[in-house]
Amino acid sequence: MTDTAELLLRRVLRLAHRHEGGxxxxxGPADSGKSHLLAVVAERAARTGATVLTAPLLGALTQQAPETSGSPCEMLRQVEDGLRELAHxxxxxxxHDDVHHCDDLTLLALxxxxxxxxxxxxxxxxxxxxxxxxPAxxxxxxxxxAEQTDGFELTALDPDAVRRLMTDLLGPRAGEAKPYLPLLGGLxxxxxxxxxxxxxxxxxxEVTTAVVTRxxxxxxxxxxxxxxxxxVLGDSLDVRHLSRMLERREPALLSPLREVLAAGLMRAEQERLAFAHPSVRAAVAATLPLPVxxxxxRRSVDLQLADGTPATALxxxxxxxxxxxxxRAIRVLEAAAREAAPLAPAAGAAYVRRAMELALPATPRxxxxxxRLVPLLWETxxxxxxxxxxREVLQAPPDPVTHAHVCLELARMGGPFPVSQADAHLRRVLRHPDAAVLRRLHACAGPVRGRRGAARGGGGGPRGGPPPAQRPRPGGRRRVSGRGRHPWRPVPPRGGTQPLRRLRGRTRRPAGARETARPRRPAAHHGDRSARSDGRARHGMAGADPVGTGRGAADRPRRHQP
Structure with a gap:
């Protein structure tokens, strides 16, 4: 017997022996033992000789005074007179059990x-x-x-009391109830x-469903x-997200939340709400149909996306x-694939693959x-x-842009994974006016053609010659722009410091200083330089100024020969 039950029984004995009312x-929460405790108190009071009224108040007095009728005020007066007579x-x-279920008139009478x-x-x-x-x-x-009222609050039983109660109820089979302890909450x-x-x-x-439903x-x-x-939202959740899911403001959740916490189904942590046990959450969620x-x-995911949660997380x-x-789900999966592809192409491929499963078959989408899936598969x-x-997309492309993109991907796979007719795919793309497609073409067409030219045995052009972009123009004219600079040469900032080897021929020596002749390089170095000059001439770069000073090879001052 708990301490609360002992205190209540002592109070009943004081009523019986000292005639002390109050x-x-x-x-207490539901199933905390209030009704059982009231039954024990009523039984003990009846054994002591007290008059016990256990039915609803008006009904109990009506049974003892059948003539009770009239307006509520007359009924209340008759009930009061009947109680006075019984007390004398x-x-x-x-x-009176379950006072919270009484109507307003009964509560007013009490x-x-x-x-x-x-x-x-x-x-x-x-x-x-x-x-x-x-409120009533x-x-x-x-x-x-206040001077005659004593309040008691019933709480959950401690684990030892739970084991003793189960042993009293089941005897040697008490161990069978152990898996259900988290669902019972000590009530x-x-x-x-x-x-x-x-x-x-x-x-x-059956036991799990019955306990949770109760x-x-x-x-x-x-x-x-x-x-x-x-x-449905998980073992722990944020109060703000829960309020948005229920379409209520936080103050409106205080009363139901206090009731849930008092029932022992959930508990309040520092920043989040959590269920008392994962099995409790699973059992409660199982009472809902799967479509619900x-x-x-899905509504929770949509709200999180609206709050700015990254697509990869959802x-x-x-x-x-x-x-x-x-x-909408397809767009989210596409966004997640774009975010994950640079670091995890396999995850990006999985997202795009799921998006393809959601898209209707035989559609341009x-x-x-x-x-989008082709390059991710290639990278994995x-x-x-x-x-x-x-090839499946090429058989029936939905539009020219998609056709051009798949051609580019086939051409890009021509290096590690040889694809026949890569140049044909590139020529198809060249005939398309889309600027974005052409930019991608410039990014991948050069490497693809270079690899194909190298496979034929020479520098990306026919018969081993230089690439078309680097061939000398007819007449020996060099391809220069501006002040003799090549387009691919970096231009030094105006007024910036020039390289030391360009300033040596211009440095003024003090008056009377003796000019010292520079030692000649070995013949091997001259030969290497000549070879480099010849190679540069073949590529149309012999007359270009390598540092961007505006001078060609013919304008450079000759070094003094001793």
């Missing part, structure tokens, strides 16, 4: 009678659920005579209900909606929740997604699948 107010005959115990009948050997015992936002119940508790009523199901040889799923039924509709929605769970999760979840043809080493997918 009010006992008992609060001996101690009276009035037990407030009036407890005040008018104070001082008589009449003990009122009220039981209600804690943390309920019922709050007013009743506030208006009770005596839930423990008795689960042990009764186990004693009836119920299945595991605990949910004891909640008010706002609290039940809160805990059901939270069970998917809809709630791509897997939205891909699992989306239905075929969901264009699916072909465009296939073009799936060259055969990449080429097969590219």
């Amino acid at each position: 009010v006992l107010w008992i609060e 005959q001996g101690p009276v115990l009035v037990v 407030r009036t009678l407890t005040a008018r009948l104070a001082g008589l050997p009449l003990l009122w015992v009220f039981a209600t659920r804690s943390h309920l936002d019922v 119940v709050t007013a009743l508790r506030r208006d009770l005579p 005596p009523g839930a423990i008795r209900h689960a042990c009764a199901l186990l004693a009836a040889s119920a299945g595991s799923d 605990r949910l039924d004891h909640l008010t509709p706002p609290a039940r909606e809160l805990v059901l929605t939270a069970s 769970q998917r809809s709630v999760r 791509a897997a979840e939205i891909g699992a929740l989306a239905d075929p043809g969901d264009e 699916r072909s465009r997604l296939a073009v 080493g799936a060259s055969a699948e990449a080429r097969a997918l590219a």
Whole structure:
């Protein structure tokens, strides 16, 4: 027997032997044992000879006074007179369970009678659920005579008390109830209900469903909606996100949240809300149909995307929740693939592949997604699948832009993975006016043609000659621009410091200083320089100034020869 039960029984004995009346107010969550405790108190009071009224107040008095009728005020006066008469005959115990379920008229009658009948050997015992936002119940508790009212609050049992209770109820089979302990929350009523199901040889799923359904039924509709929605969102969640999911402001969540916390289904951490145990969340979520769970999760993902959560953090979840043809999910998967491709091409390929599965078959949207998937497959080493997918798109391209893109990807794969007719693919792209496609062409066409020319045995051009961009023009004229600089040569800043080797021939020596002849380089160096000059002439670069000073080779001052 708990300490609260012992205190209540002592109070009943004082009523029976000393005729001390008053009010006992008992609060606690559902299944905390309030009704069981009231039954024990009523039984003990009846054994001591007190008159016990356990039915609803007006009904109990109506049974003893059938002539009760008329307006509410007349009924209240008749009830008051009946209680006075009973109290003069001996101690009276009035037990009223579930006060929170009473209507406003009954609550008003209780407030009036407890005040008018104070001082008589009449003990009122009220039981209600804690943390309920019922204004009439709050007013009743506030208006009770403070000097004659004792309050008690029932909480969950500690683990040792739970084990003792299970042993009393199941005997040697008490170990069978151990897997259900997280679902019971230490509440005596839930423990008795689960042990009764186990004693009836119920299945595991049946016990779990019955226990969770019972605990949910004891909640008010706002609290039940809160805990059901939270069970779909995960083991822990943010209050702001929960308020947006329920379309309520945070102050409106205080009352249902207090009820859920008092019921032991959830707990408040420092910054987030969490379920008492992962099995509790899973069991609560299992009471919802799967379509409802998917809809709630999808709304949660949409709200997180609206808040700016990166697409890569939600791509897997939205891909699992989306239905075929969901264009928003396809766009999110595309964005996630663009973010993940530079560092994790395999993840990017998985996102695009899921987007292709969501796109309707035989549609231009699916072909465009296939073009995005081709380079990712190539980068991950799936060259055969990449080429097969590219050829599939080439058979029926949705538009010229997509056709040009897939041609470029086929040409780009010509290095590590040889593709026939790469030049033909590039020529198709050249005939397309799209500027973006042409920019990509300049990025990959040069390496592709260079590799094909190198395979024929010479420098990217026919018969081993220089590439077309570096061949000398007819007549020996060099291709220069501006002040003799090549377009690919970096231009030094105006007024900047010139290289030291260009300043040596211009440095003034002091008057009377002796000119020192520079030693000649060995013949091998002259030969190397001549070879380099010949090579530069072949590429149309012999007359260009390598540092951008505006002078050609013929304008350079000759060095003094001793």
